[in-house]
Amino acid sequence: MTSPLQQKIKIAGPSIVTANRTWDGIVVYRTANKGWSAELADAAIVRNSDEAKVLLAEAVADDVGAIGPYIAPVQVGDDGVIEPGNLREQIRKAGVTIELPAQG
Amino acid sequence: MYAYDEIDRTLVNERVSEFRDQVQRRLSGELTEDEFKMLRLQNGVYLQLHAYMFRVAIPYGTLASNQLRQLAHVARKYDRGYGHFTTRQNIQFNWIKLSDLPDALADLAEVGIHAMQTSGNNMRNVTSDQWAGVAPGEIEDPRIWSELIRQHTTLHPEFSFLPRKFKIAITASDHDRAAIKVHDIGLRLIKSEKGETGFEVLVGGGLGRTPFIGKTIKHFVHGRDLLSYIEAILRVYNQYGRRDNIYKARIKILVHELGIEKFSREVEEEWQHLRNSSLQIDDEVIEDIRSRFIYPAYEKLPHMPDELRQAAAEPDFEAWRKNSVAPHKNPGYSIVTISLKPIGAPPGDATAEQMDALADLADKYSFGELRVGHEQNLALPHVAKRDLPALWKALDKLGLATPNVNLITDIIACPGLDYCSLANARSIPIAQELTRRFANHELANLIGRLHINISGCINACGHHHVGHIGILGVEKNGEEVYQITIGGRADESAALGNLIGPGVKFDEVADVVEDIVEAYLALRERPEELFVDTVKRLGVEPFKERVYATR
Ligand code: HEM
Numbered sequence: 132m133t134s135p136l137q138q139k140i141k142i143a144g145p146s147i148v149t150a151n152r153t154w155d156g157i158v159v160y161r162t163a164n165k166g167w168s169a170e171l172a173d174a175a176i177v178r179n180s181d182e183a184k185v186l187l188a189e190a191v192a193d194d195v196g197a198i199g200p201y202i203a204p205v206q207v208g209d210d211g212v213i214e215p216g217n218l219r220e221q222i223r224k225a226g227v228t229i230e231l232p233a234q235g
Numbered sequence: 236m237y238a239y240d241e242i243d244r245t246l247v248n249e250r251v252s253e254f255r256d257q258v259q260r261r262l263s264g265e266l267t268e269d270e271f272k273m274l275r276l277q278n279g280v281y282l283q284l285h286a287y288m289f290r291v292a293i294p295y296g297t298l299a300s301n302q303l304r305q306l307a308h309v310a311r312k313y314d315r316g317y318g319h320f321t322t323r324q325n326i327q328f329n330w331i332k333l334s335d336l337p338d339a340l341a342d343l344a345e346v347g348i349h350a351m352q353t354s355g356n357n358m359r360n361v362t363s364d365q366w367a368g369v370a371p372g373e374i375e376d377p378r379i380w381s382e383l384i385r386q387h388t389t390l391h392p393e394f395s396f397l398p399r400k401f402k403i404a405i406t407a408s409d410h411d412r413a414a415i416k417v418h419d420i421g422l423r424l425i426k427s428e429k430g431e432t433g434f435e436v437l438v439g440g441g442l443g444r445t446p447f448i449g450k451t452i453k454h455f456v457h458g459r460d461l462l463s464y465i466e467a468i469l470r471v472y473n474q475y476g477r478r479d480n481i482y483k484a485r486i487k488i489l490v491h492e493l494g495i496e497k498f499s500r501e502v503e504e505e506w507q508h509l510r511n512s513s514l515q516i517d518d519e520v521i522e523d524i525r526s527r528f529i530y531p532a533y534e535k536l537p538h539m540p541d542e543l544r545q546a547a548a549e550p551d552f553e554a555w556r557k558n559s560v561a562p563h564k565n566p567g568y569s570i571v572t573i574s575l576k577p578i579g580a581p582p583g584d585a586t587a588e589q590m591d592a593l594a595d596l597a598d599k600y601s602f603g604e605l606r607v608g609h610e611q612n613l614a615l616p617h618v619a620k621r622d623l624p625a626l627w628k629a630l631d632k633l634g635l636a637t638p639n640v641n642l643i644t645d646i647i648a649c650p651g652l653d654y655c656s657l658a659n660a661r662s663i664p665i666a667q668e669l670t671r672r673f674a675n676h677e678l679a680n681l682i683g684r685l686h687i688n689i690s691g692c693i694n695a696c697g698h699h700h701v702g703h704i705g706i707l708g709v710e711k712n713g714e715e716v717y718q719i720t721i722g723g724r725a726d727e728s729a730a731l732g733n734l735i736g737p738g739v740k741f742d743e744v745a746d747v748v749e750d751i752v753e754a755y756l757a758l759r760e761r762p763e764e765l766f767v768d769t770v771k772r773l774g775v776e777p778f779k780e781r782v783y784a785t786r
């Protein structure tokens with residue numbers, strides 16, 4: 132994989148880096164203190180392409196922690212609450228939009 | 236049922252311990268994801284939106300009750316208590332942890348189930364008619380030949396590193412239940428005029444980004460030459476196949492670009508070098524495989540037992556019997572399709588409890604055997620007719636007696652954006668809404684046979700191109716939009732559907748389908764004229780008018 136530092140990265144608005152945790156596959160978000168969290172609220176927000184590049188590069192380097200990291204758009208409310216920026220990320224955050232079969 | 240031999244079992248067990256070691260090295264960081272990805276894909280492990288997904292092969296759709304119980308166990312112990320049956324005679328688990336996967340694989344290996352040939356650029360598991368061995372009028376059990384190909388191609392270098400994945404399907408009946416015209420190679424088992432067993436060979440079918448209906452490349456290949464002929468096809472493909480562009484690497488593209496005549500000539504030439512080689516199949520090899528397929532000891536039973544005659548007075552039973560029960564080669568028995576399409580539920584899902592209960596019913600009523608079909612339903616292949624009423628009652632209690640097999644609510648849908656990382660749009664909620672709209676059995680029955688197929692992106696896992704009504708999810712300006720085609724079909728008269736017009740929004744899809752169906756009901760010449768036949772007769776125009784007149 133080409134290092135993200137060499138890739139052209141352009142973001143249109145506030146963004147985060149997300150991936151799936153290696154050992155169990157759950158959705159995780161890259162945090163400001165170089166870790167991963169299952170909560171979108173903990174995600175580090177980047178606001179320009181250079182910041183995005185750096186955050187993605189850190190995430191890619193931590194391949195034992197999580198796999199397939201990429202930059203995704205978010206919306207940040209006036210109250211600082213972070214919301215997913217598109218349907219795909221909404222579904223990744225909130226889970227499937229259908230009812231799962233009853234667990235027995 | 237098929238009895239695997241010792242070599243197969245050893246191979247499966249070796250693969251499990253190899254994978255255990257690989258997972259450990261991945262979790263410790265010794266292997267990077269780049270290094271590991273190929274290895275996990277070879278074991279059926281994909282990454283979806285929320286978790287890993289584990290795809291398990293059910294070769295030619297034949298499943299023993301103890302295997303189904305073990306699938307239930309895996310669903311319960313390592314997943315969220317359910318599994319999803321796919322159009323490729325696989326089952327998928329959606330929530331499995333990488334760290335649990337070696338144990339899940341080991342548990343499945345105990346009953347001879349594995350995940351080989353479910354992913355990667357190799358020969359995928361060969362699919363066949365889910366009624367193989369029991370359908371009346373069948374020339375021969377096509378699974379014998381599926382198994383021959385499976386043995387020959389598993390781990391064979393020539394088949395493990397193809398330009399792209401490669402899929403073969405076989406049917407041995409006039410009515411094609413294996414969709415052979417949309418596979419890379421489709422095989423139709425036939426008898427020559429001399430009474431010899433052989434195959435009509437089709438090549439270059441496929442769906443996805445560039446759909447094609449397969450074309451006949453040879454009208455008769457003798458059974459003993461099957462492997463050399465397939466090998467010849469693969470060699471031509473391997474030689475020309477485009478490895479530089481994954482969208483162009485499928486054999487269908489090559490066949491299209493070279494033209495079927497040139498492609499056939501090249502194959503023929505290659506085949507002349509191969510046909511008398513060690514690839515020629517001895518009768519003993521076929522006999523050996525044949526001897527491992529174990530057929531039940533059928534009793535001589537009445538065609539119309541009292542139990543069945545009495546139950547016929549019960550309308551709900553009759554409604555179910557009419558569309559779920561099919562003739563068996565043995566007149567005292569039936570093939571029973573089990574709808575995994577209850578109204579309002581995701582197509583193809585079964586809970587661990589349902590799987591366990593079905594395994595028990597298979598033991599009680601079907602000699603311990605089940606089948607998995609490409610329509611995402613299951614079947615019990617050997618049910619004595621006298622047992623049908625009791626079986627129906629038991630299935631009904633489990634929520635598995637929806638009388639909708641082959642009707643408009645028997646929808647094929649891929650996982651779509653609820654699960655799949657490649658998706659553009661959701662498929663399952665569309666299917667759910669459609670089943671609610673057409674939940675009334677009288678209405679569904681009035682409409683008759685009508686297949687709706689839904690995919691959440693152009694990869695076409697939900698076979699939308701060959702749905703009588705096909706629905707493809709795309710994304711437009713961040714919104715889910717659905718393109719609707721009509722007139723496709725996947726059987727012996729396979730055809731690709733035609734677009735009826737501009738895409739419609741998520742909330743409009745069910746309304747549009749209702750309009751199409753209303754137009755059909757008004758336009759059909761007689762009740763027996765199926766939807767696809769009306770579309771064939773009239774083209775898309777009248778349907779298009781109806782749908783877009785008010786939009
Ligand atoms: C969510 C996990 C899945 C992923 C990532 C996935 C991925 C893909 C991709 C990339 C292709 C296109 C291959 C090509 O045209 O070369 C494909 C084709 C296909 N998939 Fe899936 N798929 C998934 C789930 C399923 C499911 C659940 C089914 C069954 C319901 C399915 C059945 C098929 C079939 C039948 C094709 C063949 C289309 C053809 O012959 O061209 N897939 N899949």
Ligand code: SF4
Binds near residue numbers: 651656659692695697
């Ligand atoms: S068709 Fe697309 S969205 Fe649906 S399962 Fe296949 S890859 Fe995923």
